[in-house]
Amino acid sequence: xxxxxxxxxxxxxxxxxxxxxxxxxxxxxxxxxxxxxxxxxxxxxxxxxxxxxxxxxxxxxxxxxxxxxxxxxxxxxxxxxxxxxxxxxxxxxxxxxxxxxxxxxxxxxxxxxxxxxxxxxxxxxxxxxxxxxxxxxxxx
Amino acid sequence: xxxxxxxxxxxxxxxxxxxxxxxxxxxxxxxxxxxxxxxxxxxxxxxxxxxxxxxxxxxxxxxxxxxxxxxxxxxxxxxxxxxxxxxxxxxxxxxxxxxxxxxxxxxxxxxxxxxxxxxxxxxxxxxxxxxxxxxxxxxxx
Numbered sequence: 001x002x003x004x005x006x007x008x009x010x011x012x013x014x015x016x017x018x019x020x021x022x023x024x025x026x027x028x029x030x031x032x033x034x035x036x037x038x039x040x041x042x043x044x045x046x047x048x049x050x051x052x053x054x055x056x057x058x059x060x061x062x063x064x065x066x067x068x069x070x071x072x073x074x075x076x077x078x079x080x081x082x083x084x085x086x087x088x089x090x091x092x093x094x095x096x097x098x099x100x101x102x103x104x105x106x107x108x109x110x111x112x113x114x115x116x117x118x119x120x121x122x123x124x125x126x127x128x129x130x131x132x133x134x135x136x137x138x139x140x
Numbered sequence: 141x142x143x144x145x146x147x148x149x150x151x152x153x154x155x156x157x158x159x160x161x162x163x164x165x166x167x168x169x170x171x172x173x174x175x176x177x178x179x180x181x182x183x184x185x186x187x188x189x190x191x192x193x194x195x196x197x198x199x200x201x202x203x204x205x206x207x208x209x210x211x212x213x214x215x216x217x218x219x220x221x222x223x224x225x226x227x228x229x230x231x232x233x234x235x236x237x238x239x240x241x242x243x244x245x246x247x248x249x250x251x252x253x254x255x256x257x258x259x260x261x262x263x264x265x266x267x268x269x270x271x272x273x274x275x276x277x278x279x280x281x
Contacts, residue, residue, distance in 0.1 A: 003167065006255040012237040016173035019235030019259025045179060112179035114198070 024050035028058060031106045035059040040095070040104040040125050042118040043111035044071045051108055053078045063098055065091070086121065095125050103127045144176075145229035150189035153229065165246040169258050174236040181232050235259045
């Protein structure tokens with residue numbers, strides 16, 4: 001539950017997104033990100049883009065993943081190091097190259113898919129961490 | 141006032157519902173803008189259109205609750221509960237901004253006319269006025 005006074009100069013149409021932003025912020029906080037952590041963000045819809053943005057602000061390096069190529073530009077403009085579309089078949093190769101073979105430190109899943117693939121791909125991408133999937137978070 | 145409601149048979153309705161009163165310690169917020177999320181709301185709409193078997197596959201957590209009810213109260217009660225749930229509309233929405241229209245006397249934090257952002261399942265729907273409890277949350281939550 002949340003009620004917060006809207007600061008002067010913020011449009012109510014923008015303030016309406018506050019709870020969505022709080023969901024993204026909670027995912028980042030729970031992941032306990034450290035400076036320089038390499039973080040995989042599955043899904044670059046509204047929540048995924050907010051998570052990507054907050055991670056970059058928190059000092060993490062981000063690989064942003066989405067099935068829509070048109071989202072690459074906005075992900076990079078928010079500071080993502082990499083944009084990966086798994087449909088092109090280079091998901092694991094790109095991550096292996098990006099992490100020098102170590103895998104990502106954290107995976108955050110922001111997809112609305114009925115498929116289990118984003119969860120499985122996240123677990124495979126973060127092999128060093130426990131529980132499986134690293135400090136994995138799943139948010140909608 | 142108006143409210144968007146989702147029925148479990150897939151129907152989506154823009155309904156007239158009674159205007160609520162401010163709960164103890166809480167506030168009423170008249171909506172100026174409300175978000176309908178393409179993730180959460182789309183998922184709810186898609187699940188509502190599923191048949192019973194598909195719903196059970198998509199929500200194993202709910203199936204477990206039904207089985208628990210059946211174990212504790214019997215199958216008749218479990219079926220009644222499922223039927224009621226399927227026939228009751230679910231209000232959509234959980235993130236909005238608006239203007240405070242009423243403040244309970246036990247709430248000293250807000251005043252009528254304050255512009256606020258608000259959210260939370262079960263309270264902040266895509267509707268005309270939100271009824272927001274005062275015992276949880278606050279300006280820094």
